[in-house]
Amino acid sequence: MDSEIEIGEGGRPKGRPRNVDRRIAGIAGAQHGVISLRQLIELGLSRRAVSHRVEAGRLHRVHRGVFAVGHRLLTPSGWRMAAVLACGPGAVLSHRAAGAEWAMLRWSGRDEVLVPSPRRARSGLIVRSANLPPDEVTVENDIPITTPVRTLLDLASVLAPDQLLKAVNEVHEQRRLWGAISLEAMIERHRGERGVRRLRSMLAEAGYGIPQRELEEAFSRFVAERCLPRPELQGVVRVDGRYFKGDAVWRSQRLIVELHSAGHHGTAPKITRDATRDRLLLIAGWTVVHVTWAQLHDPREVRALERDLRKLLRAPSG
Structure with a gap:
């Protein structure tokens, strides 16, 4: 491994030498094998140094501004983490991608992410904007993600009724997926929004909440x-x-x-x-x-x- 020194103005070293590769490996290890350009720059690397690592095969671009470290053989969770990093601060995994991470359903399509404010499109991703309150987001498997109950609300706008019912059943059966806010409270909080009426109707028809x-x-x-x-x-x-x-x-x-x-x-x-x-x-x-x-x-x-x-x-x- 090599050590690098961040160079400041006038070509003088800025700060102490850092074992950059070790720190890159540490961050990527906690993020399913991926790291963002922002994080690399915060470690002291210049864009030129990042490009050099890409050319040398030590970093592999998986999204704009996101790299796999060492190889591109990412797990599904690794690709989902990369999707979140690609969308910047405040981004969380959502909709079907979140449902797959919570093991509510299977999903092999484009990863879906929610961001706090509208941002430019990202190739290969589905990006939506929503300003989520703190009790609707969490971290699962080290990935920022919507809570299970919030995920169900989002799934109501993209799933067929039978698929939605299976996802609701999965949350209902797995106590670990229960959150601080109930599904009924989530529906009431977001009434009038897309998918809420469908979710409420499906729950009533299936008899959820019936003792x-x-x-x-x-x-x-x-x-x-x-x-x-x-x-x-x-x-x-x-x-x-x-x-x-x-x-x-x-x-x-x-x-x-x-x-x-x-x-x-x-x-x-x-x-x-x-x-x-x-x-x-x-x-x-x-x-x-x-x-x-x-x-x-x-x-x-x-x-x-x-x-x-x-x-x-x-x-x-x-």
Whole structure:
């Protein structure tokens, strides 16, 4: 490694010698392998010195004013960090790029960044401007980024409803993604903005915020109004020494209904647990039916659900 001295006016050394390469490596190591031109200049390098390192293959330009150190083999997080650095002070990762960093969704398109004030376009990036309050930004994996709840708000303007619901489910299932401000409070704070109405509508349709008790009451009304056999609510079923709780259980017919306030897709671990439980119950002769809040409030779904439950319960038509 070489040491460099920052040269001041008249060609005289300015300050003490610095082991520049070691400091570059330290900064890049904390930033997923990338460093900005601004940071290089703050270390005492001239633009000419930076160009020399690029020509020598020690720095690799990945965005205007941003370089990978040593090689260009960046991780997805490295490219996202580079995108934030390319947009300058106050920039944060946002929208689908933030959703991918929070593991809410998969995204391989252009990285998306929010900046405090309008700035010139950046090649290969999607840059938007918004003046975010402090409780809507954070740092995740050393990358400045919108909070999970703020990310959901931004995703509402760019995702299809089914993709948005999956992202909301992911945040709902992972407690580590919960923040100081709730999704409901975020929606209220930004009402009238793009995407907010879509997000509010999707949450209402999926039944987010509906307590389990209210969901059970809605299903009980559905059963009573159609004169179906009454189930045992929160019944416990024993299968091969293991115990499983069902939201609604008909023991004689070996039928279980699981109720969901916001769809039943959830996260990968939850899907795996549910799949294992359903398989064991099926082998033991039980049938498990999943019913959502949305289905209980959609006339077409209600008719189909009644028809299917009558068959499973061997109940006569009303």
